[in-house]
Amino acid sequence: MLKIAVSGSNGRMGQAIIEAIEQSNSIKLVIKIDQNNNLTNYLDNFDVLIDFTYPAATLGYLSICAKAGKKMVIGTTGFNDDEFNQLTSLAKNIPIVFAPNMSVGVNLSLKLLEIAAKVIGEDSDIEIVEMHHRFKADAPSGTALKMGEVIADTLGRDLKTCAVYGRKGIKQIRDRNIIGFSTIRGGDVVGEHTVSFFMQGERVEITHKASSRMTFALGAIRAAEWLAKVPSNKGCIYSMKDVLEMS
Numbered sequence: 001m002l003k004i005a006v007s008g009s010n011g012r013m014g015q016a017i018i019e020a021i022e023q024s025n026s027i028k029l030v031i032k033i034d035q036n037n038n039l040t041n042y043l044d045n046f047d048v049l050i051d052f053t054y055p056a057a058t059l060g061y062l063s064i065c066a067k068a069g070k071k072m073v074i075g076t077t078g079f080n081d082d083e084f085n086q087l088t089s090l091a092k093n094i095p096i097v098f099a100p101n102m103s104v105g106v107n108l109s110l111k112l113l114e115i116a117a118k119v120i121g122e123d124s125d126i127e128i129v130e131m132h133h134r135f136k137a138d139a140p141s142g143t144a145l146k147m148g149e150v151i152a153d154t155l156g157r158d159l160k161t162c163a164v165y166g167r168k169g170i171k172q173i174r175d176r177n178i179i180g181f182s183t184i185r186g187g188d189v190v191g192e193h194t195v196s197f198f199m200q201g202e203r204v205e206i207t208h209k210a211s212s213r214m215t216f217a218l219g220a221i222r223a224a225e226w227l228a229k230v231p232s233n234k235g236c237i238y239s240m241k242d243v244l245e246m247s
């Protein structure tokens with residue numbers, strides 16, 4: 001039976017993952033890691049670490065796992081460029097699944113966005129709106145950024161130069177080539193993303209709404225089961241596209 005360690009075990013996602021593991025017959029929860037215990041003491045006990053925490057904490061756990069040859073599923077979002085480079089470098093030693101959103105629906109939406117961008121992207125004003133609960137610590141969401149990246153890549157644009165986050169202070173009409181991002185935070189919204197393609201006389205919208213964190217938790221478990229079959233010495237960053245075999 002696959003042995004799982006969960007870091008951030010007291011968090012919203014940590015709790016959802018523990019609940020999902022408890023309902024599974026094929027995997028077993030062996031260690032809950034929180035800020036009071038040390039992963040280093042348990043390295044012989046688990047096969048895959050599932051981590052949904054904060055960037056600094058994730059990098060700490062990844063550094064330990066990379067040295068010990070332990071695989072990781074990482075759902076944490078909000079990495080800055082420097083932190084992302086550290087993650088990329090550490091993942092040369094072990095296979096990891098790293099995805100800002102583990103739900104099947106969002107990963108299908110990424111595929112739909114690729115198609116939409118190909119067909120209508122050049123003729124559209126593209127705007128991404130995301131809405132999350134009041135406790136979310138990063139903005140825009142990792143999912144919104146991933147959606148923007150997929151669209152920008154499809155259109156041959158660089159998201160670093162074509163993204164506009166909010167419009168305060170901008171005193172000019174909209175440039176067709178930008179991808180706009182807007183963020184809403186409030187209450188207990190689990191996670192909602194809408195990408196609008198505004199054309200002349202019509203508008204296409206692709207929306208995903210998560211109503212339970214269980215969708216992310218089940219995706220993380222699916223990723224751990226998939227990762228278990230990848231050789232430990234094959235350092236690589238995999239995505240949910242790999243896990244779900246969506247080429």
Ligand SMILES: NC(=O)C1=CN([C@@H]2O[C@H](COP(=O)(O)OP(=O)(O)OC[C@H]3O[C@@H](n4cnc5c(N)ncnc54)[C@H](OP(=O)(O)O)[C@@H]3O)[C@@H](O)[C@H]2O)C=CC1
Nearest residue numbers: 008010011012013052053057075076077099100101102216
């Ligand atoms: N990829 C996906 O599908 C999804 C990704 N996420 C992402 O997962 C992350 C966590 O979200 P969520 O569960 O809502 O957040 P929470 O704040 O509820 O949980 C975060 C956990 O991280 C722990 N933590 C914080 N700092 C440290 C540290 N330095 N060392 C060890 N542990 C630490 C916290 O511990 P303590 O309780 O002790 O403070 C807490 O248990 C976010 O980045 C979020 O965006 C969320 C949902 C889905």
Ligand SMILES: O=C(O)C1=N[C@H](C(=O)O)C[C@H](O)C1
Nearest residue numbers: 077100101136141142143191
């Ligand atoms: O913090 C959250 O809650 C979520 N974070 C992820 C993100 O930043 O995209 C995924 C999901 O939308 C929930």
